[in-house]
Amino acid sequence: MNNTNVFTKTLFLLIVTGLCVFFYPDNTDAISTRSMGFDMKPVEIKADISEINLREAYLIVGENKIFLIEFKVGSEQYRTAFVNQRGNTSYINSLRPSLWLGKTVLVRGFKLPNGDIIAGAIKKIPSGRR
DSSP: OOHHHHHHHHHHHHHHHHHHHHTOOOOOTTSOOOOOOOOOEEEEEEEEEEEEETTTTEEEETTEEEEEOEEEETTEEEEOEEEOTTSOEEOGGGOOGGGTTTOEEEEEEEEOTTSOEEEEEEEEOOOOOO
């Protein structure tokens, strides 16, 4: 591992730790009790894709609106992975909707406190229909 990569990861860890300390809820009456919440619950959905909207970065899977992510923090890339039945992975920028629309998938992601669902991985699975 090169020095730049170690420095970047260390800096990112320090920033995240600093934010956690800064937003740690204080139970004293003199300070506001408002805190920043990161209550994300893991979620899995197995259903068919009925709509793909890459422009607004979402899918409709089993009547749930699933948001796709793609962002970069430092040198780390975070994005929704689309995995086909052979194990090959593609991402939003190279996804071919015609190959995924109507297919049964397993969505793994997180449900945010406001009810939105963000996808980490979407895997195509056999539908079981013949």
